[in-house]
Amino acid sequence: SESVSENDKYSSDIFAMDTYMSLTAYGAKAEDAVTAAIHEIQRLDAMFSVGNTDSDVTTANMQGSATVSDETAYLVEQSLEISRKTDGAFDITIYPVMELWGFTTKNYKVPQADELQETLKRVSYENASLKAHELVLKNNAQIDFGGIAKGYTSSRVMQIFKEYGIEHGMVNLGGNVQTLGTKTDGTAWRVAIQSPQGGNQYLGILETSDQAVITSGGYERYFEENGVTYHHIIDPKTGYPSDSDLTSVTIVCADGTKADALSTSFFVMGLQKAESFYENTDLDFDVILLTKDNQIYISEGIAQNFTSDYTVNVLKK
Ligand code: ADP
Ligand code: MG
Ligand code: MG
Structure with a gap:
């Protein structure tokens, strides 16, 4: 492939799906690719929006x-x-x-x-x-794609980048990241996993390429009433904000749609169920979990690629 450098970078930030988004592509057609991807995001926003x-x-x-x-x-x-x-x-x-x-x-x-x-x-x-x-x-059910649409969208952005011949790119949809290829120098992307504490704090850095890195946490959207915090990921069994022992779930998977749905699911399931799901599933993905007592659990497939100041436990199949 032709050589592409940092200078061939084109970036754009937009607000869609109620989220700040940032798109970056490298290569001769970077600007066209980002522009096309933004149109696609707007089309999907209209299609999936309740x-x-x-x-x-x-x-x-x-x-x-x-x-x-x-x-x-x-x-x-x-x-x-x-x-x-x-x-x-x-x-x-x-x-x-x-x-x-x-x-x-x-x-x-x-x-x-x-x-x-x-x-x-x-x-x-x-x-x-x-x-x-x-x-x-049936039964007056109503649906919304809030737990899955952004993962599908990030996968679509990567497809559009590829259609424009882009080999290096990344999209960040409010903490939901997907990368295309490597950085222009051939090394892996370094994705900082947000901390539930917010600010400039993060759980660690994941080196990754060609993967969606999608995080769910109760800190993303919430309100307070009488000193109690209520967040936006609901346990369907109780109707209340899920109160599992997990405070952050990151799923790493080539398929952004699956990653998004699984990040929301694991957050609700809690550590034990998430661990046994990971051990038994036929789906191919990796995880980074943070518990309430600040322990990180990471799957063996990516453990070597993650740097963190936290105590890190490795999950094996
Ligand atoms: P974010 O969109 O903040 O990245 P998630 O991907 O975890 O976070 O999705 C949260 C959204 O998913 C909620 O705003 C709501 O629209 C929807 N949602 C909440 N609880 C569930 C659930 N148990 N299953 C599926 N979707 C959910
Ligand atoms: Mg998310
Ligand atoms: Mg989700």
Whole structure:
């Protein structure tokens, strides 16, 4: 391949999907590639947004069924697969509960217990089914792709970069990173994994190439009421913000869609279930977990590529 240097860099920052995003590509067509990728992000934002009255998702949520696009169908399929595999820790029918907590409007409130129980009756991934492009939602179920759409989007950005002949690039969608190839000097990308404490603190640095590095944590979106913090990742079994022993979950996987769904799932599952899932699954991915007592658990496939000041425990298959 032709030689590409730091000088062939083109970067752009945008706000979409309620998230600050940054795109970087290197090469002769870097600017065209980034511009095309931004258009794609805007198209996907409109398609997947529950706030867009014209989206497939909104139509299905309002009418109980809809004929949906290839991509909506793909995200529903992927979501249902991960729901089945995680025994419902991941569940796109969580939407009515998100609404009740005010996460959809930012008018946050702690719901009444009885109201929450009523709403929870509508929540089950088994209420959602797909036949070809016909999405059916039973029992007043409603869906949202908040736990999976950004991972799909980062994978699409990488595909577009490749279509423009880009060999080195990276996208960061609010802490959800995906890399293409290596850096221009041939060394691995160095991805800082955000700390739940925020600021400039991080859990460590992961050297990685051609992978999605997707992180879920309760610190990304939350509100406080009477001194209690309520975050935006809900345990579908209780309707409350998940209160597992994990404070951060990073999934490293070539497939951004799977990585995103799994990061949300593991956060809900907690260390023990996450560990046994990792040991037994046929899916190919790596993990970096942080527990409430500040222990890091990292899978053996990437342990050598991670540098951290924390105590690091290695997970083996
Ligand atoms: P972020 O979008 O902040 O990176 P996640 O990928 O973990 O974080 O997704 C959180 C979003 O996913 C929530 O805002 C909500 O839309 C949705 N969600 C919350 N709980 C669940 C769940 N148990 N399963 C699937 N989606 C969920
Ligand atoms: Mg995330
Ligand atoms: Mg997710």
